[in-house]
Each structure stands twice: as structure tokens, then as C-alpha cells.
Amino acid sequence: MKKTPIIILAGFLGAGKTTLLAKLLEDALDSGQSPALIMNEIGDINLDGLAVDENVPQREMLNGCICCTFRADLGTEIRRLADEVSPDVIFIEATGVANPMELLDAATEAALLLPIEIRAVATVVDIAHWLKWRQAGGKTYRLMADQIRCGTVIVLNKADLVTTAELEEGMAAVRELNAHALLYPAVRCEVDRSARKELILGGHAVPAAVSLPAEQSRATDRSQDRTREHRHSYDHVTVYTHYFEGEIEPEWLKQTISRLPDRVYRAKGVFTSAESGERMMFHYAYRQLDVFRINPQGSVRNAAVFIGEQFSGQELASLLERRR
Numbered sequence: 508m509k510k511t512p513i514i515i516l517a518g519f520l521g522a523g524k525t526t527l528l529a530k531l532l533e534d535a536l537d538s539g540q541s542p543a544l545i546m547n548e549i550g551d552i553n554l555d556g557l558a559v560d561e562n563v564p565q566r567e568m569l570n571g572c573i574c575c576t577f578r579a580d581l582g583t584e585i586r587r588l589a590d591e592v593s594p595d596v597i598f599i600e601a602t603g604v605a606n607p608m609e610l611l612d613a614a615t616e617a618a619l620l621l622p623i624e625i626r627a628v629a630t631v632v633d634i635a636h637w638l639k640w641r642q643a644g645g646k647t648y649r650l651m652a653d654q655i656r657c658g659t660v661i662v663l664n665k666a667d668l669v670t671t672a673e674l675e676e677g678m679a680a681v682r683e684l685n686a687h688a689l690l691y692p693a694v695r696c697e698v699d700r701s702a703r704k705e706l707i708l709g710g711h712a713v714p715a716a717v718s719l720p721a722e723q724s725r726a727t728d729r730s731q732d733r734t735r736e737h738r739h740s741y742d743h744v745t746v747y748t749h750y751f752e753g754e755i756e757p758e759w760l761k762q763t764i765s766r767l768p769d770r771v772y773r774a775k776g777v778f779t780s781a782e783s784g785e786r787m788m789f790h791y792a793y794r795q796l797d798v799f800r801i802n803p804q805g806s807v808r809n810a811a812v813f814i815g816e817q818f819s820g821q822e823l824a825s826l827l828e829r830r831r
């Protein structure tokens with residue numbers, strides 16, 4: 508029986524999953540494949556969907572993580588996509604705080620019931636922040652480490668933000684956690700095109716995630732106990748969605764973003780520029796802000812999602828409302 512390959516994109520908040528996804532979708536389309544997409548967001552709006560080809564069929568799983576809240580729904584979403592569009596490959600973009608072991612469990616459960624195979628888990632690592640979190644330790648570090656352990660392919664992204672020595676240090680640290688994955692240092696997930704195609708079309712190099720190396724399988728076993736222990740692996744994460752009224756001065760946005768509390772790691776949103784009247788998107792990850800015009804302009808409501816650890820949504824709301 509033909510099995511639809513599934514590629515899971517994992518990695519911490521803002522690491523570059525959507526950036527990689529956009530490239531993989533392009534490659535799949537170039538190779539004459541018809542890809543489909545499942546986007547999982549911890550917030551209540553899907554802004555990442557705007558960054559990828561609008562012709563690619565996609566389903567959204569909002570307001571929680573596949574790894575726990577939607578565990579059982581993953582199979583339903585895959586089945587719907589398979590019935591409606593018969594894709595050649597399905598990409599699943601996990602939330603940045605998904606516990607990949609539990610996500611893998613959910614996907615393998617679905618694979619028992621449906622004609623699918625998990626071809627790869629591509630983990631994107633923000634190399635600069637990986638090094639910082641590694642020193643700090645704690646829950647976030649452990650989550651990142653799990654994401655690295657689960658990867659069959661690891662993209663060490665944002666290499667432009669570190670020195671060569673730091674990149675080497677980061678690669679060695681990743682290798683300590685995962686000796687088997689294919690490692691690709693990259694800027695904006697610009698991984699060698701032939702490697703990307705191999706990943707989608709199922710070249711020889713990518714081992715199936717379902718047959719994890721022994722060490723990782725043991726980790727997956729352990730995660731079954733942990734499913735009970737922390738049903739929501741993102742319990743420590745705070746998400747706040749803000750709906751903007753009216754147009755926004757890009758300069759105001761820049762100033763306001765620079766004043767966000769340190770505990771807000773990630774923000775993304777759509778707004779209408781008071782300068783040009785155009786609809787814009789912004790991305791903020793660890794003090795770096797990118798603003799660009801949305802193309803096509805789309806009809807998503809002007810809104811932004813802020814993700815971090817234990818910050819006050821109310822304080823953030825008053826910061827964002829202090830506008831005129």
C-alpha cells in the first residue's frame with residue numbers, strides 16, 4: 508500500500524521552522540509533488556500560514572500543542588487531508604514549545620491507523636540562543652535538548668549571528684545529544700538544495716524516525732511516563748494575542764517592540780502601516796525584528812501573538828494600547 512510520507516518540523520520558538528518549511532514546499536512543488544501542510548500554533552491565530560505558498564492545502568490546529576492538547580486529533584487532520592487532496596507528502600509544523608518526543612508518539616500512533624510513514628523530523632536550532640540556553644539550563648534548555656535528540660535532520664540556523672568558533676562549539680554540543688542526525692549549519696535555513704530534495708523525496712540518508720536509534724527509543728519510552736508528568740509541556744509558557752485597532756506607525760512598532768519584557772521571546776503579527784496603507788507582517792525573535800510587506804495582502808485580522816515565559820498579558824496589553 509502506498510504510504511504518504513510525513514515530515515515533522517520541530518525547533519524552539521523563532522528558530523526558523525517556517526523559513527525552512529517555505530523552502531521545502533518550494534522544492535516539493537519544483538519536483539512535481541503535491542505537498543500539504545498541518546500548522547500547529549499555540550496561539551489562536553495562524554500567521555505562519557501567510558508565509559507559505561497559498562496554493563498549498565493546509566489545515567490549522569490552533570490554541571494548543573499537538574503533543575498534548577490535540578494528540579488524538581492529529582490522525583483526524585491527516586486523514587482529512589489525505590481524503591480531500593491526496594497529497595504526496597505532508598509537512599507538520601509543530602509549535603516552538605512542542606515536546607517532540609510526545610509529538611513523535613502522537614504521529615506514530617496515527618501511523619498505526621493510517622497509511623502514512625514518518626520520513627523525517629527536521630529540527631531547526633537557533634544556534635546563538637541554543638548556546639545561551641545551554642549555559643542557563645532549566646526547562647527551556649531541556650525542551651530544546653529533546654527537540655535536538657528527536658531530529659533525524661538538524662539545521663543549525665542563524666549561523667550569521669555567531670562566530671565560527673561559536674558555530675563549532677554549538678555543533679559539538681548538538682552532536683553530544685544526537686550522534687546520528689544529519690547536521691546542516693545554515694543562514695535562513697539555506698541548506699544545500701540537493702540535501703533538501705533528498706529529505707522530501709526520501710533519499711538514502713534520512714533514517715525513519717519511527718526506527719529511532721536505541722538511545723533515542725529509550726528516551727521515547729521515558730517520555731511516555733513524562734506524558735503523565737507534564738501533560739502540557741508548555742505549562743510554563745505564556746501566550747498573549749493582541750488585536751490592533753486601526754493603522755500603525757512602523758516606527759511606533761519598532762520602539763514598542765524594543766521595550767518588550769525580556770521574558771517575551773517571540774512575537775509575530777500582521778498590521779496595516781499608517782505610512783503606506785499596506786498590510787505588513789512582523790517577526791520578532793530574541794531582540795531581532797523583521798518587518799515586511801505581505802504578499803498577497805490577505806484578509807487576516809490585524810493581530811499579534813506574543814509568546815514567552817510567565818510575563819503579564821495585562822502589562823503587555825497596556826504597553827500596546829499606549830499608542831496615540
Ligand SMILES: Nc1nc2c(ncn2[C@@H]2O[C@H](COP(=O)(O)OP(=O)(O)OP(=O)(O)O)[C@@H](O)[C@H]2O)c(=O)[nH]1
Binds near residue numbers: 520522524
Ligand atoms: N538573522 C537571522 N534571522 C533568521 C534566520 N532564519 C530565520 N530568521 C528570522 O527569524 C525569525 C523567525 O523565523 P521563523 O521561520 O518564523 O521561525 P519559527 O521557528 O517558524 O517560529 P515559530 O513558529 O514562531 O516558533 C524571522 O524573523 C526570520 O526572518 C537566520 O538564519 N538568521
